[in-house]
Amino acid sequence: MIGRAWWIPWLWLAPTLALLGVFLVYPSVDTVRRSFLDERSDNFVGLDNYQFIIDNPTPLSLDTHAALLNNLLWLTMFTAVCVGLGLLMAILTARVRYEAAAKAAIFVPMAISFVAVSVIWRFMYDIQTDVGTVNAVFAELGKDPVAWLISTEAPQKAFLDVPPNDTPSPFQVNNFALIAVGVWNWTGFTLVILSAGLKSISKDLMEAARVDGAGEWQIFRRITLPLMLPTIIVVTTTLVIQTLKTFDLVWVMTGGAFKTDVVATLFFKAAFINRDFGVGAALAVVLMAFVVPIMLISIRRFQVQEEIR
Amino acid sequence: MTRYSSRIFPFLLLLLAGVALTFAACNDDDDGGDDGPTDAPTDAPDIGSVDVLGIWGDDELTSFEALVKPWEDSTGGDLSFLGTRDITAQLTTRVEGNNPPDVAIPAEIGLFQDFAAEGLLAPLSECPGLEAKITANYPDGFVDLGTVDGTLYGFFMKADTKGTIFYDPAYFAANNLTPLTADSSFADLIALSDEILALGLPPWSMGQGANGGTGFPGTDFIQQILLNEAGGDAYDGVIDGSVPFTDADVKDAWEKFGQIALTDGYTSQGSADVINATNFQDGVFPPFEDPPEAAMTYMGGFASGFIADQFPNAVAGTDYDFFPFPGGGVTGGSNIVYAFNSDPTTCSFLDHIASADAQQIWVDLGGFTSVNSNVDASSYPDVVAQAQAEQLTTAETFRFDLDDAIGGDLQSTFFTGVTSYLADPSTLDSILADIEAVR
């Protein structure tokens, strides 16, 4: 573009590179290093820690397989619902006068500290029908109360008496119950960001299309969606990566018990409760490795976007 | 940017000022008092502050601060206390990060033993007079627990008995039921349960749910049974590993626990799922509801605090009381105090909180049982607290809480094992093998 000295971009980037290098890169490298050492990081053990994750020898203590599967469930379901719902509400609320209030209602859960979230959802999901909101509704409808955070049964069993009784590992009632809490909490995030993205689309463009006779659905498909795609991708990517780190919610609500563990809670247990930094680090590395396929997809999209600009 | 900034800042400032004013207006009694050096007049030079990491909050914290205040007043020292229930993670992080606190006061001793073995702790002998004081005033059992490789590193305060079964004396009296004694047997407990069942009331109430520690009440129950049925040696063996979890005695203890929890009609919760889902505090309340929904509940001595909070009109000893777990053996937990250095401030602080005078302050405030033998048993605020203290100090056989003694991975696996067992008792053998495998 303009002729600028070669060192100028680096100057603009300097604080970022310094901060990220110290606070994020250095600990990551240190963690990778520890994943090849033993519990107290004294001796080299090669791939033993990774072998532990693959073998899953002590499922009662650290169930690595269940955690990995649960993470996959969170990655897909949680992200899809949050982004989908956020997008829908961003578009719909843009058309009403009480937009700010509507967005606020969905955003408020994000402002509630996760400890308070756990308190209230503990009571939403309580097994006693005179205390637990959801089970109270179930009782009104004549159904049996469900132990939402404990039960590992197939999810549809909670609502309808339809077989199968047990579905493969991650598809458990309690996982879905936790994801529901997560969605309740995080949709405000997708909503706010997508709303900001929506506002950046020129209104003139949409008006012009309407005048030309385009229907709402067409406007959405041909104008809104393509122009919002970059923002949608940012939100989805951020959320997917955020989901990988999901720790607080699961930890505070179930402590990972009853097969609701995710890799982040396992890592916490291994490193900070069992004081096994080898396995803990290996789990953290596995977590970080999940991000590689996401980055690969982003690279391709990047190259496409670069060509357009 | 300039156009908007002239509008953002005044708005935000107003908002923040408004909220800050609201807080200031509502908060009458907060002054800079505990945010800087103590303003109590003192002649002694300011000996600095002591950095303590513990688990206490709410009333516990207030009481602890009251306990420490005389020390602050007389030495000019300053208590800097951080309480978190995730103390194991905190300690691990800070120790690994080369920034340990001065003093730690957790409730499990597994980590303590690890730290001591690694040479990270300051032996109590490094503080002048402290070790002698502890060995003289504390029961041998507790002194031994605080000793690692022959050196004394920690002492105990705020103990809790776990050999208590709570019940409503009024209900028992009205139905001609006799509470058990230390000489009773487990069979007597079953007989009592059947008697109550015949009256039409579920004899037990039980809840296993606890954030991050779901299953711990079951482990307390099992260890009590183990101590009383198999004896102190077997118990010790389980802790040090010479008796594996797969041992017949251990299995028997689990099965007896299962008998209480899973026999049809025995619990007001009804099924394993509900027991697992019921919060442990909620599981304590049914015997004291009006009308009672259950007759007995097993929980450690700290339950009397929950009961008093939930039923503010309940009178200790009349509306709620406990009888000792059949067999006479008592398990209990306690907070352990240990230090990472032996600075003068730290030593002075430790000296103070180990003393009977200081601990008396908390005893008077309630919710605290001291193991310092100089604390007068009759000074406890109510009959139940007094009985608990007596049980702890006079028990023939006393053992520290099993999972707290082991800590770490084994402890959390033990918890999980309980809930798995309740959900499916037929898997007991594999559960026991799994727990043992983690050792």
Place this chain on the structure above:
Amino acid sequence: MAAQRISAQHRGRLSDTLRKTFGRIPLHFVILATCLAWSIPTIALLVSSFRDPSAIAGSGWWNALLDPTQWTLTNYDNVLNARGMTDAFINSLIITIPSTLFVILIGAFAAYAFAWMKFPFRNVIFLIVVALLVVPVQMTLIPILRLYTIVTIEGSIPIIGGNVFGVGSYSGLWIAHTAYGLPFAIFLLRNFFGGLPRELFESAHLDGASDLTVFFKIVLPLSVPAIAALAIFQFLWVWQDLLVALVLLGDPDLAPMTLQINSLVSSFGSNYQVLTAAAFLSMIVPLGIFFALQRYFVEGILAGSVKG
């Protein structure tokens, strides 16, 4: 041709009328139903904050709606009058505001460089920055604590307190929070900056504007929605942080509200009902920021900018 156009207009007008009369109802219904469903747990929390602990555990929150005598201010009283809560509130502000401002500033500089400057390895570095989003905070705390312990400069800063740098210092916390917030900030802002039309920059550069001028006079004003969104979330996340403050501050005198509230609950979890009241009190400021910044979610900022 004219006939076709006229009938198209007719059709347009009919569907317009239909749309105006009935079309809005489904819209309102969906929005309101969703908002209601979302609000139920929030309302449950709010109602619970006005109830006694024995009531909360004893019966569902909806019972309180039917029985106004249950309502009590004890929980709020306990939180507001808790020792040190005012100071903790101010500490939270001291920690959060600079962290938010630094992240926006540093992140925006970097995002602009990634979006509109050419330099080697630009894309690779950007992807690494985004990949760093995945690093869990707990993992970084031990190495960072080690580092901080070495570089701690003791001393007492006037007014705000704490050490000059390192453990137990506000500056250490600001820098840590800024670093943790950078990947998201850069990811978000670069996306918005990159979406600005190229012509804008070309005409500006033709007029002789430097990078800094373009940045402050063109890019930032046009990206206000994105910056507002970023500010909302960074503020929120730092405001709610407990772990980083617990580990890196380690000093209860400097504790933010989250730590102070945490210590209102006993080691057994008793007194948890104050958490309900605390949640709402703690929510006021972030929500205030949310509402205050809503005005910047304005449309059509780009309209007219290219033509001019």
